[in-house]
Amino acid sequence: MKIYFLFLVIFLVGCSELEIIGDFSEPVINTVVKDIGSYEFYFCPRDGCEDKLVDFLSRASEFIHCAVYDIDLPKLTDLLNEKNKEIEVKVIIDEDNEEEFSGDFVMVDYGYGLMHNKFCVVDGNKVFTGSFNPTVNGAEKNNNNMILINSRILASNYEKGFEKLWAGERAEVKNSKIDLSGVRIENYFCPRDNCGDEVKEELEKAEESIYFMTFSFTHEGIANVLLIKNQEGVAVSGVFENRGSGSEYSKFSVFDYQGIPVRKDGNPATMHHKVFIIDNRTVITGSFNPSKNADTANDENILIIEDEEIASRFLEEFEYVWGEAKI
Numbered sequence: 543m544k545i546y547f548l549f550l551v552i553f554l555v556g557c558s559e560l561e562i563i564g565d566f567s568e569p570v571i572n573t574v575v576k577d578i579g580s581y582e583f584y585f586c587p588r589d590g591c592e593d594k595l596v597d598f599l600s601r602a603s604e605f606i607h608c609a610v611y612d613i614d615l616p617k618l619t620d621l622l623n624e625k626n627k628e629i630e631v632k633v634i635i636d637e638d639n640e641e642e643f644s645g646d647f648v649m650v651d652y653g654y655g656l657m658h659n660k661f662c663v664v665d666g667n668k669v670f671t672g673s674f675n676p677t678v679n680g681a682e683k684n685n686n687n688m689i690l691i692n693s694r695i696l697a698s699n700y701e702k703g704f705e706k707l708w709a710g711e712r713a714e715v716k717n718s719k720i721d722l723s724g725v726r727i728e729n730y731f732c733p734r735d736n737c738g739d740e741v742k743e744e745l746e747k748a749e750e751s752i753y754f755m756t757f758s759f760t761h762e763g764i765a766n767v768l769l770i771k772n773q774e775g776v777a778v779s780g781v782f783e784n785r786g787s788g789s790e791y792s793k794f795s796v797f798d799y800q801g802i803p804v805r806k807d808g809n810p811a812t813m814h815h816k817v818f819i820i821d822n823r824t825v826i827t828g829s830f831n832p833s834k835n836a837d838t839a840n841d842e843n844i845l846i847i848e849d850e851e852i853a854s855r856f857l858e859e860f861e862y863v864w865g866e867a868k869i
Contacts, residue, residue: 642677
């Protein structure tokens with residue numbers, strides 16, 4: 543399943559491709575940056591995420607910078623090794639997976655918490671992100687989402703985040719609010735940008751519905767927002783990954799007891815999404831599971847995207863995962 547959005551904006555004055563509201567050189571967190579760009583959304587495994595990502599990265603002509611929790615896709619590792627002979631390639635992986643991929647362009651993150659990101663920056667104007675670890679399981683078995691974005695501003699955000707991680711520091715976003723051809727996008731890196739608070743703030747805006755798919759859901763504050771919204775009459779329902787749903791820390795039984803319709807996923811492998819869909823209009827996705835570790839310890843990233851067409855595609859994926867899940 544592919545969603546492709548191409549936006550063209552013609553400005554009456556000048557030939558610039560982007561308009562900045564505020565000072566781009568010293569942006570503040572509330573600065574709104576306008577850009578034009580395109581999107582492709584895929585849902586793994588049925589959309590062939592491996593081939594789509596390999597094709598995306600194969601077009602790089604200047605550099606590829608990736609921060610990925612894990613990587614073992616043969617086509618992808620072969621491509622990165624070949625590209626390293628032609629252009630600058632840098633890859634950061636978490637220490638949990640240092641045996642999976644190595645090379646003089648690979649750095650292992652040994653920091654506190656997980657380096658749990660799944661993103662690549664290409665040539666300073668394109669970004670891959672989402673919940674998809676570029677692994678065989680991630681591509682062929684697990685439920686995931688993958689976003690390929692063409693945007694100078696978002697690429698700049700992710701590139702600055704990558705540079706911080708490469709230097710052994712925590713990533714953060716300054717240009718967090720983007721108007722991408724009329725589509726509102728917010729971008730945050732955890733833990734510096736307090737992703738949990740940003741997720742809660744967005745969920746608190748819900749007036750009609752909240753649907754979620756989460757690999758792990760243990761975050762007290764985010765769970766409380768959903769409980770309150772449910773009491774207010776907002777339709778709340780979600781799918782938990784089966785393995786963690788029975789944990790004493792999981793919010794599955796709390797939601798179930800409070801009458802929120804929840805299910806355990808039916809994928810014999812892993813339901814790996816980290817998605818909230820709000821009022822059929824706004825999508826929150828990325829590497830961030832609603833958990834304390836993701837919020838305070840791990841290196842993570844999220845996107846908050848407000849667009850009804852994008853939300854409708856994620857809702858289709860939710861309905862598919864919900865239909866496969868166990869009551």
